[in-house]
Amino acid sequence: MQRNTMAYKSRQFLTFAGPALILFCMTIIVPFIYGLYLTFTSWDGVSAEKPFVGVANYVSAFKDAYFWAAVGRTIIYSIFAVILVNLVAFLLAYMVTSGVRGQNFFRAGFFIPNLIGGIVLGYVWKFVFNRAFVAIGNKITGGETPSLLSTTGGAMFCLILVSVWQYAGYMMLIYVAGFMSVSDSLKEAAMIDGCTPSQAMRNVTIPLMRTSFTTCIFLSITRCFVVYDVNLSLTKGEPFFSSVMAAMHVYNKAFTYKDYGTGQAEALILFIICAIIGITQVYVSKKGEVEA
Amino acid sequence: MASLSLKHIEKVYENGYHAVSDFNLEIEDKEFIIFVGPSGCGKSTTLRMIAGLEDISSGEFLIDGVKMNDVEPKDRDIAMVFQSYALYPHMTVRDNMGFALKLRKVPQEEINKKVDEAAKILNLEKFLDRKPKALSGGQRQRVAMGRAIVRNPKVFLMDEPLSNLDAKLRVQMRTEISKLHEKLGTTIIYVTHDQTEAMTLGTRIVVMKDGIVQQINTPDHLYNKPCNLFVAGFIGSPQMNFMDAVVEVKGSDAFLHIGENTLKVPDDKKSVLIDGGYDGKTVVLGIRPENIKDDPDFLAANADSQIKSTIGVKEQLGAEVFLYFDVNGAQTIARVEPDTPLKTGSDATFALDMKKIHLFDKDTELNLLYQE
Numbered sequence: 001m002q003r004n005t006m007a008y009k010s011r012q013f014l015t016f017a018g019p020a021l022i023l024f025c026m027t028i029i030v031p032f033i034y035g036l037y038l039t040f041t042s043w044d045g046v047s048a049e050k051p052f053v054g055v056a057n058y059v060s061a062f063k064d065a066y067f068w069a070a071v072g073r074t075i076i077y078s079i080f081a082v083i084l085v086n087l088v089a090f091l092l093a094y095m096v097t098s099g100v101r102g103q104n105f106f107r108a109g110f111f112i113p114n115l116i117g118g119i120v121l122g123y124v125w126k127f128v129f130n131r132a133f134v135a136i137g138n139k140i141t142g143g144e145t146p147s148l149l150s151t152t153g154g155a156m157f158c159l160i161l162v163s164v165w166q167y168a169g170y171m172m173l174i175y176v177a178g179f180m181s182v183s184d185s186l187k188e189a190a191m192i193d194g195c196t197p198s199q200a201m202r203n204v205t206i207p208l209m210r211t212s213f214t215t216c217i218f219l220s221i222t223r224c225f226v227v228y229d230v231n232l233s234l235t236k237g238e239p240f241f242s243s244v245m246a247a248m249h250v251y252n253k254a255f256t257y258k259d260y261g262t263g264q265a266e267a268l269i270l271f272i273i274c275a276i277i278g279i280t281q282v283y284v285s286k287k288g289e290v291e292a
Numbered sequence: 293m294a295s296l297s298l299k300h301i302e303k304v305y306e307n308g309y310h311a312v313s314d315f316n317l318e319i320e321d322k323e324f325i326i327f328v329g330p331s332g333c334g335k336s337t338t339l340r341m342i343a344g345l346e347d348i349s350s351g352e353f354l355i356d357g358v359k360m361n362d363v364e365p366k367d368r369d370i371a372m373v374f375q376s377y378a379l380y381p382h383m384t385v386r387d388n389m390g391f392a393l394k395l396r397k398v399p400q401e402e403i404n405k406k407v408d409e410a411a412k413i414l415n416l417e418k419f420l421d422r423k424p425k426a427l428s429g430g431q432r433q434r435v436a437m438g439r440a441i442v443r444n445p446k447v448f449l450m451d452e453p454l455s456n457l458d459a460k461l462r463v464q465m466r467t468e469i470s471k472l473h474e475k476l477g478t479t480i481i482y483v484t485h486d487q488t489e490a491m492t493l494g495t496r497i498v499v500m501k502d503g504i505v506q507q508i509n510t511p512d513h514l515y516n517k518p519c520n521l522f523v524a525g526f527i528g529s530p531q532m533n534f535m536d537a538v539v540e541v542k543g544s545d546a547f548l549h550i551g552e553n554t555l556k557v558p559d560d561k562k563s564v565l566i567d568g569g570y571d572g573k574t575v576v577l578g579i580r581p582e583n584i585k586d587d588p589d590f591l592a593a594n595a596d597s598q599i600k601s602t603i604g605v606k607e608q609l610g611a612e613v614f615l616y617f618d619v620n621g622a623q624t625i626a627r628v629e630p631d632t633p634l635k636t637g638s639d640a641t642f643a644l645d646m647k648k649i650h651l652f653d654k655d656t657e658l659n660l661l662y663q664e
Binding site: 183186189208 | 343344345364365366370371372374375376378380381382391392395396439443
């Protein structure tokens with residue numbers, strides 16, 4: 001058998017990578033290119049005709065104040081959610097790797113919210129905010145307590161809270177892996193060198209967990225930027241459109257208002273913003289990474 | 293520099309496992325103490341208790357007379373070199389070496405001075421700006437040593453620091469460590485399972501087995517006067533030969549029968565057998581490979597201490613030859629001169645240097661001839 005011929009190598013490549021490559025092209029590349037094409041049309045999402053309109057959809061996307069307001073809201077939501085998700089996940093990971101009794105039980109418990117779908121999660125928490133918290137508030141104050149979801153600031157707060165609850169357990173597992181990758185001898189060397197536990201954490205453990213931070217921050221940024229399911233089931237963008245995130249705005253534009261071309265153009269802009277932030281973050285974080 | 297005292301130290305884990313039992317040791321200033329023993333004997337656990345990385349279950353540990361049982365590792369003024377080196381991978385060699393001083397808020401100029409001095413001693417000047425990943429095993433090991441040196445601690449603890457190096461580098465680093473001890477005059481406690489390291493480096497060796505100290509003494513003393521069968525077998529390479537021998541007392545003389553071979557016990561050793569009532573009993577005869585000889589003059593002069601066998605394997609090592617043969621079912625090694633005419637498969641007669649034999653009780657495994 002000629003192992004170094006082009007035909008042999010191509011056959012080997014297609015045998016192993018072919019199925020995945022075909023699926024990737026069919027589900028990612030083709031829809032992406034088709035979507036790109038649709039941004040240059042004024043398709044309403046229903047009719048057979050797709051009139052070509054050039055860059056008009058991009059012009060209208062850039063002029064769409066509601067879209068940019070949604071993007072701004074998404075950025076604010078993402079900043080708070082990313083920080084809180086990672087902070088909570090890191091603290092949980094620290095707790096469940098510190099040798100507390102039943103730490104495996106806690107690991108499983110904290111991960112469970114991630115297994116519940118965003119839609120279900122949103123409805124469950126909607127009940128909690130609208131009924132449970134309101135009932136408790138009424139009991140305490142003795143009067144009528146409005147639901148947090150009914151106020152503009154409150155809705156955003158709820159969205160952030162539920163996102164933290166949903167993602168922290170997942171990110172915790174990545175941080176747990178990070179904690180466990182730092183060898184005990186390094187921690188012991190730090191103790192003998194004179195570190196207090198907090199100094200050892202700051203000077204040794206955290207710098208050696210940069211890979212975990214890079215991964216978790218990247219995942220949380222990308223997830224927060226395209227949040228839709230929780231947004232839909234928890235707040236539906238209300239009250240007064242104050243909690244409409246970018247993905248929801250894009251969906252509404254394309255499917256509710258039948259302006260598919262502009263919606264698609266806005267989706268592409270959102271993708272580019274998300275990619276720039278994500279890639280920059282990964283590039284900056286990766287630079288200082290070392291093997292533990 | 294410091295003296296250490298370990299009094300009745302015990303280590304019992306939560307699951308009831310007794311890792312170290314009644315460990316007693318006084319370490320003088322500038323001593324180079326070696327803890328040696330097979331895996332799981334408790335040597336590393338004892339070292340970690342000294343470092344403060346493991347709690348002491350009972351007993352007292354003192355440095356310069358001050359009880360250290362509950363003192364944090366950072367406050368014990370000790371430095372430790374780990375088996376894995378434990379260098380901080382995100383720091384340069386300079387930062388690794390200066391980290392402990394930085395934590396103690398030593399001025400940067402002084403840190404640089406001390407790091408430069410240590411780097412000079414260890415020949416690491418060229419590598420100060422590199423990260424550990426860019427260093428070889430030997431260089432990393434030297435950085436780990438340097439990290440300990442710059443602190444100028446009371447005690448150096450070394451936990452199998454050479455076991456990750458190849459054989460050649462290990463020999464080289466062994467010499468370096470020995471020189472360093474001479475130069476710095478520090479108290480060093482060194483853990484190893486390699487008896488050659490123990491013999492070449494230590495001023496005193498602590499031999500451990502199953503958490504119990506077997507014998508503490510100088511390398512020379514341990515080699516020539518092991519207190520029991522374990523120490524006799526553990527110290528020395530190739531290890532001491534052991535053969536079961538039946539004692540026969542005839543008049544005022546004692547003889548040892550090993551299969552068809554009969555050996556006359558020298559006058560200075562026979563009393564333990566006669567007075568101890570070993571007549572007719574089996575004892576274990578121990579003899580080092582270099583004390584089994586094949587040269588004709590020695591054979592002629594020692595007609596009453598000869599054994600016969602057939603050479604199984606001959607190992608030619610250049611400066612010496614190892615001959616492997618069977619004596620009454622016991623695999624035996626003789627270390628002889630390289631010009632020996634004996635070959636694999638040839639019948640051979642050896643004479644034992646009976647002045648160098650050891651006799652062990654078969655049940656207690658204690659050396660019957662042992663004297664402090």
